[in-house]
Amino acid sequence: MGQRNKQALTVMAMAALGAGLLLQGAPAAAALQPATARPVPGEAPSAAPAPSVEAAGNAHVQGVVVSRVALHVRARATTSATVLGSLDPFEKVELSCQAKGSTVEGNNIWYRLHGEPGWVSARFVHNYTPVRWC
16 A cells, blocks of 8 residues: 555545544433423413513522622621621522622622621522622
8 A cells, every 4th residue: 555545544544533423412401402392282381481680670689698708798798898797608598689889809899688787798608590780
């Protein structure tokens, strides 16, 4: 067999190997695609879409404190406001709304607590769903 034929066979074998590796991931990628529900004639849809933040109105949002030390709850959305209390690390909180305030480590968003007075810096609270603006 000539040198040219060996090179051609090598290129074809590499292409086949590459295609095989690419296709091997295809079933996994297909499984990650969301299933599209097809309506059944005569039946009501199984689930309504999730309400938007605006539709939620005054609904509060769950969050968790992600600071390493106690997080100050303040009277206003600023670091110079009076400290009303504190929240422990990993404590779950309910958030009413968000507003711009003083910047804390590059983040100027603050959350108003639901059901009690006070504001906390969004830099140290992870919200699970979007928080509406105040």
